[in-house]
Amino acid sequence: MLGLAASVALAGCGSSQSGGSGAASTGKLRVVATTTQAGDFSRSIGGGLVTVTQLIKPNVDPHDFEPSPADLDALAKADVLVTNGAGLESWLDDAVSASGFEGTRVVMADGVPLRAGSGAEAGQHDPHIWHDPRNAKIMVTDIEKGFARADPAHAPAFEKSLATYLVALDALDRHDAAEIATIPASQRLLVTNHDAFGYYTARYGITYVGSIIPSFDTSAELSGKTIQDIVAKIRKTGVKAVFSESSLPPKTAESIGREAGVTVIAGEDSLYADSLGPAGSAGDTYLKAEQHNTDVIVKALR
Template identity: 35%
Template sequence: MKPKMLLAAVFALSSMAGLAQAKPIEAVASFTVLADMVQNVGGDHVHVTSLIGPNGDPHAYEPTPNDAQALKRANLVFVSGLHLEGWLDRLIKASGYQGQPVVLSNGIKTRSMEEDGKRITDPHAWNSAANGVVYVRNIISALQKADPANASDYQAKGEQYIQQLEQLDAYARAQVQAIPSDKRKVLTSHDAFGYFGDAYGVTFLSPLGFSTETEASASDVAKLITQIKQEHVSTYFFENSSDPRLVKQIADASGAQPGGELYVESLSPADGPAPTYAQMFRYNVDKLTAAMKGN
C-alpha cells in the first residue's frame, strides 16, 4: 500500500474510533428536576431523557410504551427514590432494563410524618439546595463509574454545579433570615416543602400529605382553616404540577391571599420561569420571601 493511502486509511480508522467513543451515554431520569441535574454534570457526554415532562406530577404518573422503549435503550436510569416513583418497578419489568437504577437521594437525612397510622418518608428531598448537592455528588459517581474515560470532565462540571447550588443555599438562608420568624408561614397545595422548611426556617401548612394522591377529610380541612386563622397565615400558593382547587377553597375560607405558583416536583417548559433546577429553586425562594414580607 502506498504511504499516502496508508495514512488515509489510518486517519479514517482513527476518525471512526473517535466517533464511536463520542457516542453519548443514554441516560433516563424519572422527572425533569433530575434530568436537568444529570445534564449539568454530564454535558455533551450524556443524552438525557426525562420520563415525566414539564409540569408533570411524579406521584400520579402513568408510564407509556415510549417510556419502556427509553428504558430499554438506557445505559443509566436515575431516580430520586424514597418511594416517590412507585410506578417505576413495573415499568422496568415491562421494559426489560437489566441495570439497577441510580437512587440520587442516597445519603440524605430524611424526614417523615405520621399519615393514616403509618410512618411515611418525605420524598421531596431536592427542595433543599444542600440536598441538591448530595444528588449531584451521586450523579458524578454514577457517570464516572459508567464512563471512566471522561471521569475528570464529570468531576469538573459537577464541582462547578455544586458551587452554584451552595451559593443558592446561602442565598435562601439570607433571604429567609431577613424575615421575622412569626411571618415565615405559608399555605401550599400539599406537603412538599418540608425539606425547604427545615433547612431555611419556614413553616408550611397544607391540606394534603406527601403525595398528591392522598385525600383530605372534611375535619382535617376545618382544622387547617382554624389553624391558618389563629396563626395569621396570610398567603397561599398553588403548585405547577397539582390541582389548585382545594387550596383555593381553604384560602377563601381562611382569608389567605394568593402568592402565585411554585415549582416543586417538576420544572416549567423552557419558556417558563423555572426551566432548570437552579432557576426553579431561586424562583421559589423569591416568590416565598416576597409573600412572607407582604410584598
C-alpha cells in the same frame, strides 16, 4: 405495566442492549431520568457527553405518572437510569422489570438524611429531598459517580462539571438563607397544596403550618374535615398567604384562601413543588425554580 413488555421487546429487536455496556454508538451515554429534577441534574453533570430522556414532563405530577410504551423502550436502551428514590416513583420497579433495563442505576436519595413521616404516613419518608440544596449536592454527586461507573473514560469531565455545579448550589443556599432571614420569624408561616416543603422549611427556619392535602402524595384523599382543619390553622396562626403549586390545579387553594380571608399565590407565582417548569418559565431549571420559590415566598410573607 407487564402487558407492555412484549411491545418493548419487539421495539428493541436489532438494537444494542444497554446491559452496562457504556457509551452508545454516538459516544454519548444514554441516560433515562425519571423526574424533572433528575433530568436537569443529569444534563448539568453530563453536559455534551450524555443524551437524556426525561420520563416525567414539566409541570406534571410525578405521584400519578404512568410510563408509556415509548418510555419503556427508552429504558430498554438506556445505559444509565437516574431516579429520585425515597418512594417517589412507586411505578418504577414494574417499569424496569417490563423494560428489561440492565444498565447502571443511580438513586439520588442514597446518602440523603430522609425526613420521616408521622400519623398516617408513619414508616414512610418524605421524597421531596431536592428542596434543601445541601441534599441536592448529595444527589448530583450520586449522578457523577454513576456516570463515571458507566463511562470511566470521561470521569474527569463529569467530575469537573460536578465541581462547578456544587459551587452554584452553595450560592443558591446562601441566597435562600439571606432572603428568608429578612422575614420576621413570627411571619415565617407556610401553607401549600401538599406536604412537599418539609426539607425547605427545616433548612431555613420556616414554620410549616400545614397543607391542603395533608400528605407527601398529591393523590391522597381530601375530606371536608381536612379543609376545615387547615382553615382553622390559618386563622389561628395568622398565616398571610396560601401557596398553590405549579403541577396542581389552584381551585382548592383559592377556595380555602377565600374562606380563611388570606391571599392565594397562584398562576405564574405558583411554587415549583414536585416538578420543574417548561422551557422559558421561571422554573425551567432546578436552580431557577428554587430561587423563584424563595423570591415568591419572601415577597408574600414580608
